[in-house]
Every structure is written in structure tokens, then in C-alpha cells.
Amino acid sequence: MENKFKIIMLGDFSVGKTSLIRRYVENAFDEAYLTTIGVRVSQKSVPLDNNRPDANLLIWDIAGNDGLSTVIHQYIKGSSGAIITGDVTRKETLVYMNKYHALFRDICPGKPVVFALNKTDLLNGGTTPEYVTRFQKEVQETTGFHVIFSSAKTGDSVEQIFMEIASLMTAAHD
């Protein structure tokens, strides 16, 4: 169990948590929206530098609809890191990102977080809305964690999200 890391995916429903995992683990994407209920654990090994054994990531995909209910506390428990996801086209999902971060910090204090702003492929003419830019600035200033813009559909920056959290978790573990 030396190099196993539990990562929890947090975020409002339909922000693309499952799609990010699917893109990362299977390099696949499905246009159809299928909601997640309960929890599903996916695994992927990540090579680490300095001749260390690969890190085995156990990625927990939970239902966004569970919101901040008590069951989610049980799922978050024991996580080494979290990927908190929002949808750049839905302002309200960014509000949820802040709430999930506060919850994760309470249950897993000191554990690293990566903020993923997903669905950049849906931005009109590639223009980032003002509320997204403001959110990115606030997160970086208040948490020090990275905000990564991604698209599970195109695969853009998906690998970067998981590599970033793996790097932060292994650094914390060392």
C-alpha cells in the first residue's frame, strides 16, 4: 500500500467528473450525459521520477447530487488529495467548488487540492467569462493551489490535472 493514493473527485453534478476520469484512465469520451450515483473507484498507475515505484491512484468518482450530505463525508475520509471540478459555462458550479473545498479541508486537513475548470470547449469563441477569471484569481490567492482549465471532450489539460495532484500527493507523502 506504499504508493497508493486515494483521490476524491468533488464538484456539482454534470461538471464532467466522470468524463475527466474516463478521459484520463481510458482515453475515451462520451457525449451523452449519464449521471453518477453512489461511488465508483477507478485505478491508474502513474510513473514517478527518481526511480521510485509507480504511484497507484485510486480515483473516487462520486455523485455530484450527493452535494454536501453526510454520505459524502464517509467517501472523502482517508483521501490523499482532491480534484475539485467546476463547469466554466455554469457560474453556480464555481460556488459549489468553494463549498467542496471547505468540506474537504475540514475532513482531510493539509491534503492537496487541484481545481479543474472543465468544459472549456464550450466557451463561446474561446473567451473566458469574467466570473471564471475572477474565481481563478481568488482561488490562487486564497489557497495557493493551481486552477487548471480543461476539456474532457478534447482531452485538453486532463493529464495535467492528474499529474499535478499526483505530484502534490507524493510530495506530501515524502
Next chain:
Amino acid sequence: MTDTHIDKFISSHFHIFRAGLSRDLTITPSEEFLNYLDLTEEYANKKISIFDILPELFGYEGSILELLSDNDKTLRIPNISRTAKRGDIYFNIILAHPPHTKTIFLFVEDTTERMIFEWELQQSRNEIILLNKGISDRNIELEKNNIELELLQNDLKFLNRQLEDKVGERTLELEQNLEKTQRVFEQTVQSLGKALEKRDPYTAGHQERVSDLSVAIARKMNFDSDTVDGIKIASRLHDIGKIYVPSEFLTRPGRLTEEEFNVIKMHPVIGFDILKDIEFPWPVAAIVLQHHERFDGSGYPFGLTANEIMTEAQILAVSDTVETIATDRPYRKTLGLQYALELIMKERGKSLDPSVVDACIDIFFKDGYQLSSPELHIDGLI
């Protein structure tokens, strides 16, 4: 009943699969347990780490260790999903340390049926929320577009008002210019007429009177106002060619020689030459050229007949004849209007167009038309 029988009974009736957990965190799962998780071949009859068989328990090591040391404790991780060969399955993992025992039990409780039902509900709920959100976003966009449209409409109204004002101003300006042009045109026609009168005082007022009578006849014959205007102008200029006729021919009392008369007979052609290059909106030069042609071909300069002669010229021929006979000439005193009208009646269908003669007779006898008096009488010339 043995444990195996109990396990079989519980798993088949309640879909709960049990395995005993050792303190080294290994289990020896039952056949039903492995079957349920699709793990039969790989782990059959082996002591297995619970983290190998249930990686979902990774991260709960602390809780499991607590459970091992304290009895009357449970750890429950609900609604875990996996894809098995038979499709997606959902289950709860329950670790229990019953009171007064040293045994720790691991249960896997199947919840697939309930979770699939919940999934269907949740999927519908989420789709409705997303749909509402889409509608709401579109409504906001529509409202924004409506406001923009209203602003554009206001701008357009303002521009339209400005345009209407400009069009009004321009129309007024054009009307004023047109009136001015018409006035200049009238004055030019009048001046041309007066130029002839300077040389031939006997024709003074002749063209004006012929013009009035021609207009009255044309109206009687129901010509449109534009044609009537053309007849009016042509009549006012019909003798302009006489400007080239020596004035003694025009003013000398008594009969002219044939040669002198031949010179006078040139005046329609000369009039045509003078007027042909002026861009009148009517065939003024042609009317002037034909005003001495006669219905029966006895006229000049070309001896045209009936339909070959423009109706405007036929009207001018009748009114010119009436006016000439009814007023004083250098070579004779007036023969009177009565005589003039009798003469045209006599010439009806001969030298003069019968329909024009009829119209002329009608305006005098039925409509009470009065030929205006000559403005200029030169006493003692006759």
C-alpha cells in the same frame, strides 16, 4: 445448519454476502461472496487481503484498526459501484465487530436494484435541471436581445423621423425648384411669343387666344392634362417661324403675291427648326410643323391627310382658323365669330377634322366659351 448453509440462505434471500476478517486484514471469502464480485477464479480458496478484493476500503485503514480493537462497532461504505460481467452492480460494504465477540465480519450487501431505480430518477431530475437552466439562460439572452432590439427600434424611429424631415425638406426644395423651372419655362415661352409680336403687331395676342381655344377644345375632347399642356405650349408658339418672314409681308395690308405667300408658308418648317432642339416634354416642334396640314391633304408643308396629322395639330388648325377669321387682319377687318364658326362647320370633314370641329362648336354653343378680345387694336391699319 452449518455456516455455509447460513451463508447460502442469507445470500440467496437477502443478497448479503459474508466473509470473516482476520486480524491481519485478510479474508477467506465464501463462493457466493466471490461470485457476487465476479472474483471466483482469481481468488478461489485463497486468503486474500481485503484491500486486494475491495480496494474501495483503501483509506479506511485507521477505521478498520479501530474496529479490530473495539467491539460493538461498524464501518459502512454505501453504494459502491462496479462493472461486473453481468453488468453494473451496486453494493454497501459493512465491517462489523459484534459485541462480546472476537470475530469481525465483512458484509457486502447488494443494492443494485434500488440504485438502478434511483439512478433513473436522478438522471431525469438532473436532465430537467439542466434543461431548465438552458431555458433560463435562453430567456435571459432573449430578454437581453429584446432590450437591444427595443433600443435599435428607438434608434430606427429616430433615424426615420430624421429621414422624413430630410425628405420633407428636399421635397419642398424640389417643389420650389420645379415651380421656379415652370415659371422660367412659361416666361421663356411667353418671351418667344413676344419676340414675334414685336415684328408683327397684328399677331399680338393671336397665339395666346389660339392657345386658350386649343386648350378648351382639347379638354372638351377629354385629352389628359399632360397632352393639354403640350397643346397649350405648341399653340402659344405655333407662329414662331414667322420671325424669319420679312415683316412687311406680315404687316402689309392687301393681298400677297404668290411668291410672298410661299415665303409665309415656310413658317411651320422654320418654327420646327427653331423648336426641334428644345427638350420639351411634349412634341411641340412636330405640332408646330403640322399646324397648317389639313384633314383632306390640302395643307402645307407636306400635304398630310387625316390620320397622318397629329390630333394636337388638327386642334391647333381649327382654333387658328377660328381666331384668324374672328379677329382683324392686316389685309381685312374681322369677319366675325359667327362667320368663323359657320366656315369651320362648312370645312368639317373636308379640310378640318370633324371631331375637332364638333368639339369646337360644342364649347361655343353649349359651354358658352367666349373668344377673348384682341389685346391690341391698331387703328387705321385697315
